[in-house]
Amino acid sequence: MFLPKYPDSPTPPPAHTHTSADQAAPVRRSLPAVSISTGAVAVVVVGGVVLTALLAAVAVSAISVAIAAVVLRSLMREQHRR
Template sequence: MLQPKYPDSPTPPPAHIHAPTDPAPVRRSVPSISVDRNTVAVVLVGGVVLTSLLAAVAVTAISVAVAAVVLRSLLSEQHRR
């Protein structure tokens, strides 16, 4: 029988000692996805279209900001005269 580590402890020793076992390795398999040329082409074209739309929005925002600055400066010069 095992002697308690701390004899003055009010906690009784465990009834049994659990010996951990090595867990079984988890085998995960990646589902196979068939990718053909048409799928790759569609993804590439979609990426190009979305990128060009984002660029168009950025250019439009910059041009609107420049126009606002120009109009503001023109209006402030009119008030000075």
């Protein structure tokens, strides 16, 4: 019969059992090796450079359009005052 270590304790004894060191650990299976070719790396790098260049071109275009809108609004306001 199991006697609790602290008989006045309100918590029940643990229900889990400890595994012994004699039991073998589960075998871990390694994933197959994946080889990445140099060409694939080059394609990813070139694609990143191209996408970054396109993003920069869109940003520069947006800034140019915003500046043109401010200048045109200023010119229209000046002409309206005359």
